Amino acid sequence: MSIIDFHTHPIFFEEGAEPAETRRQLRRARSLGITRMVALGDVLRYGRLPDAEQTRILNDDVAKVVRRSKRFYVGFCGLNPLLGEAEVWREVERCFETVGGFHGLKLEISCNARDAAMKPVMEAAARYEVPVLQHSWSQTNIRERAFHSDPEDTCELARRWPEVKVVMAHLTGCGVRGIRAARGLENLYIDTSGAAPEAGLVECAVDELGAHRVLYGSDLPIRDLPTAMGRITGASISAAAKRRILHDNAVNLLPPAV
Numbered sequence: 001m002s003i004i005d006f007h008t009h010p011i012f013f014e015e016g017a018e019p020a021e022t023r024r025q026l027r028r029a030r031s032l033g034i035t036r037m038v039a040l041g042d043v044l045r046y047g048r049l050p051d052a053e054q055t056r057i058l059n060d061d062v063a064k065v066v067r068r069s070k071r072f073y074v075g076f077c078g079l080n081p082l083l084g085e086a087e088v089w090r091e092v093e094r095c096f097e098t099v100g101g102f103h104g105l106k107l108e109i110s111c112n113a114r115d116a117a118m119k120p121v122m123e124a125a126a127r128y129e130v131p132v133l134q135h136s137w138s139q140t141n142i143r144e145r146a147f148h149s150d151p152e153d154t155c156e157l158a159r160r161w162p163e164v165k166v167v168m169a170h171l172t173g174c175g176v177r178g179i180r181a182a183r184g185l186e187n188l189y190i191d192t193s194g195a196a197p198e199a200g201l202v203e204c205a206v207d208e209l210g211a212h213r214v215l216y217g218s219d220l221p222i223r224d225l226p227t228a229m230g231r232i233t234g235a236s237i238s239a240a241a242k243r244r245i246l247h248d249n250a251v252n253l254l255p256p257a258v
C-alpha cells in the first residue's frame with residue numbers, strides 16, 4: 001500500500017538541510033512504502049515567535065526540500081499570526097504565488113488557536129483552499145494556554161471556520177479528551193503524530209470520529225517512521241480503515257502528485 005505521511009519536519013534544528021540528507025530520508029521513507037510527505041518547517045529554530053525575516057527563512061527551507069522532489073514533498077507555509085494581518089498575507093502570497101510547492105498552512109505555538117490574530121490565517125486558507133495544521137496538545141501547564149492550543153481551542157477554530165479544513169496535530173498528545181472535543185466537527189481531522197503510540201487511541205478515534213477523519217503522521221525526525229506506522233498497522237481496526245488513515249484521507253486534502 002502506498003502511504004502518505006501528513007506531518008514531518010524534513011529539516012529539524014537545521015539537521016536535514018543538505019541535499020544528501022534529503023536523499024537519505026527519501027530512500028528510507030520509500031523503502032517503507034511512503035510515497036508522499038507533508039513537509040513542515042523547522043518550526044522552533046528561532047523560538048516560538050519568529051519575526052518576518054525568520055519566517056521567510058523557514059519557509060524558504062521548506063521550499064528547498066520540496067524542489068528536491070516535487071512528487072514526494074508537499075510544503076506547508078509556517079506563520080506567526082502575531083506579526084499581524086499585513087505580514088500574514090505578505091508571507092502567504094509570497095509562498096503560494098511566487099515560491100510555489102505549498103498547499104497548506106502550519107501553526108505552532110505563537111498564539112492560541114482562539115486568538116483573534118488567527119482571522120487572516122483562516123481567510124487565507126479559505127482563499128487558497130488549503131488545510132490548516134494546528135499544533136495541539138492536552139496541556140497540564142495551564143499558564144501556557146495563552147499561546148499553546150489545547151484540543152478544545154483547535155476544535156473551536158474549526159467550529160468558527162466550517163469552510164476550512166483544520167488538522168489537529170498529535171493524537172497521543174490530545175488523547176481521549178481531544179477525540180471527544182472533535183466529535184461532530186466534520187471539517188476537523190486528527191493526525192496521529194507525536195509521542196509514543198498508546199494502545200487503544202487509534203481505535204477510539206475511529207470509533208468516535210470515523211476513519212475518514214484520522215490522518216497518519218509521524219513527526220519525523222522526532223519520531224521514527226516504523227514506530228509511527230506501527231501505531232496504525234497494529235491497531236485493531238479494519239483493513240479499509242487503515243487504508244483511509246494511511247493514504248486515502250490525505251489524498252483528499254492534498255493536490256495531485258505531478
Ligand SMILES: [Zn+2]
Binds near residue numbers: 008
Ligand atoms: Zn511537528
